[in-house]
C-alpha cells in the first residue's frame with residue numbers, strides 16, 4: 001500500500017540530518033552520471049536506445065520466440081510465466097525436484113516484484129542475496145530502497161553494527177574495505193556451497209539466444225558457475241533483437257546508473273555449463289497488458305538504470321521505502337499504478353513534474369507525461385488521494401468563470417489580510433503545516449487595479 | 458507590436474505587482490498592450506491534479522479569450538507551458554492550437570519576437586536565478602544540466618545584459634524548488650524541504666535577490682523563507698519576478 005506516500009515522506013524528513021545526507025549521497029551519483037555521460041554522441045545514443053527498445057516492444061512475440069528457439073537449441077530450458085505466482089511456482093518446482101534447499105541469488109528486481117524470497121522461505125528454501133547491498137537489507141529484514149543501490153539508505157557505521165551482529169566483525173568497525181572483506185568471506189561460503197543459483201538478467205538477445213548479466217561484484221558469475229542449476233528470472237521486456245542493439249544498451253546502462261563506462265562484469269551466457277542445467281523463466285506479470293496501452297507502453301523500455309531515482313528531488317528526500325513498491329522513484333511511480341491502481345494511487349502525485357527524470361533517462365521515457373496521465377486515470381476512477389478532489393474540483397468551478405473567480409478572490413484576500421493567522425495556519429492547512437507562511441495578500445487584484453485605472457471595463 | 462497580457466489566476470489575486478511590472482515593461486519596450494484578455498485561468502491547476510474535465514472547461518475558456526489576439530504574453534513559464542503543450546489536447550476546437558501558437562512567456566517574448574537579447578539597464582545586486590522547471594525542461598527556455606548544457610536562455614540573457622548585476626553561482630543550477638502545483642499541498646513536507654534546499658543554496662552564495670520567471674515558484678519559496686523555521690539569512694532575500702526586476706532596472 002502506498003496510499004501513504006506523503007506520510008512516509010514526512011516521517012523520512014523528520015530526521016532532517018539523515019534526509020540531507022541521503023539527498024547528497026544520491027546527488028553525488030547523479031553528478032557521476034553527468035560526467036560519464038558527457039560524450040559528444042550521448043544524445044544520439046539515447047535516441048538509438050529508445051528506438052531499439054521501441055522496436056523490441058513492437059516485435060515482442062517474434063523476438064521472444066526466436067530467443068526461445070535458439071536458447072533451447074543450445075540446451076537451455078525456457079519457461080513462460082503469466083504472472084508472479086506462476087513464476088514462483090516454476091522456480092519452486094525446479095528447486096524441489098532437485099532437493100535444493102540453499103539458493104544463492106544475485107540481484108534481480110523481478111524476483112522482488114514477484115516476492116520470490118518469502119515464497120521460497122515459506123516452503124523451506126533458504127535464499128541468500130549475494131549482492132552486497134541486497135545482503136545488507138536482507139540481513140536487516142528490509143526491502144531494497146533503490147533498484148541499483150539497494151542499501152543506499154544505510155550509513156557505513158550502521159552496516160558495521162549489522163555485520164558485528166551477524167558476522168562478528170569488531171563492534172566499531174566501519175571501514176568499507178574491512179566490511180566488504182567480511183561480507184566477501186561470508187558470501188563466498190554461500191556461493192560455493194549453494195544447491196542452486198538464481199540470477200536476474202539485464203538483457204536477452206533474440207539473435208543469439210543468450211542472456212546478459214551486468215554486475216560489479218561478480219557474484220552472479222560465481223553463483224552460476226558453482227551451482228548445478230542456474231535459473232534466470234527475467235521480464236519479457238528485457239529482450240533486444242541483436243548484439244548490436246545490446247551494445248548500445250550496455251554503453252548507456254552503467255554510465256546512467258553509476259557513472260561507470262561499463263560494469264565490472266558483463267557476462268554473456270548462451271548455454272548451460274557442461275554437466276549443469278540452465279533455465280530461463282520469462283515473466284509477463286502485467287507487461288503484455290501495458291504493451292496494449294499506448295499511453296503507458298514506453299514504460300516497458302526501462303532498463304532499470306536508476307538514473308531517474310538519483311536525479312529525482314522527491315526520491316532523494318523521501319527514500320525508496322516511502323514508495324512502498326518494489327521499484328521506487330519516478331519509474332516506480334508509473335509502473336506501480338498499472339499493478340494496483342488503488343494501492344498505489346498516491347505515487348503519480350509524488351512528483352512536481354519537474355522533468356529531470358525524462359532528461360536523464362537513457363531510453364527517453366517521458367515519465368512526467370505518464371505521471372500526469374495516471375493522475376487523470378486515478379481521478380476518473382474516483383480514487384484521488386484525500387484532499388485533492390475537494391481542493392481542485394472546487395477550484396475548477398471557480399476559475400472557469402470571471403465573476404465567480406473575482407468574488408472568490410476578493411474573499412480569499414480579505415481572509416488572508418484580516419483573519420488571525422492562527423485560524424488560517426492550523427494543522428489542517430497543508431500550505432502552512434510544514435513551515436511555509438501564507439502569501440501576503442494585496443488589497444486589490446490586478447484586474448481591480450486595471451479597472452480603477454480605466455484600462456479595462 | 459500589439460500584444461495581449463494574460464495574467465495567470467493566482468498572479469492576478471496574489472502577486473498583482475508582477476502583472477503591473479509586466480505591463481509597464483512591455484509598454485516601455487514599445488508594445489501596445491491590451492488588458493482585454495478575460496479568461497482567468499488556463500486550467501493548469503486542475504489538470505495537474507488529474508481533474509481533466511475541470512481543466513478542459515477552464516482551458517476552453519482561455520483559448521476562446523486568446524482567439525482574438527495575434528500575440529499573448531504571460532508572466533509565467535509554467536502557465537505558458539500548459540497553454541503550449543496541453544491546450545491543443547484539452548480544447549476540442551482549433552482555438553487550442555491557436556492559443557498554443559500565439560502565447561509567449563515574457564522573457565522569450567522579449568528576446569524572441571521583440572528581438573532584444575539585452576535591455577539597457579542597471580541592477581547592481583547579487584542575484585540568484587531560478588528558472589521554473591516547466592520553463593526549463595518543458596519550454597526549453599534554458600540549458601539543462603541533465604543534457605550537459607550551460608545555464609542559458611532568455612531570462613539568463615536578459616539578466617546578464619544588465620549593468621552591475623552579478624549572477625551568483627549555485628551548487629545545483631537547476632533543481633526544482635518543490636512547488637509543483639497540487640504537489641505543494643499534497644506533499645507539503647517534501648515541498649517545503651525542497652524549498653529550503655533551494656534557499657540554502659542561494660544564501661550560501663550570498664545572493665541578495667532571488668529572481669524567477671515563475672510567480673508560483675516565488676510564492677512558494679517566499680512562504681518558506683518567511684517561516685520562523687527557516688534560517689535567518691533567507692529572510693533578507695528579496696524575491697522578485699523577472700518583470701519586477703527588469704522594470705526596476707530599466708527605469
Ligand code: SF4
Nearest residue numbers: 302303305306308361
Ligand atoms: S525509467 Fe529510464 S532512467 Fe529510470 S530506471 Fe528506467 S531506464 Fe533508467
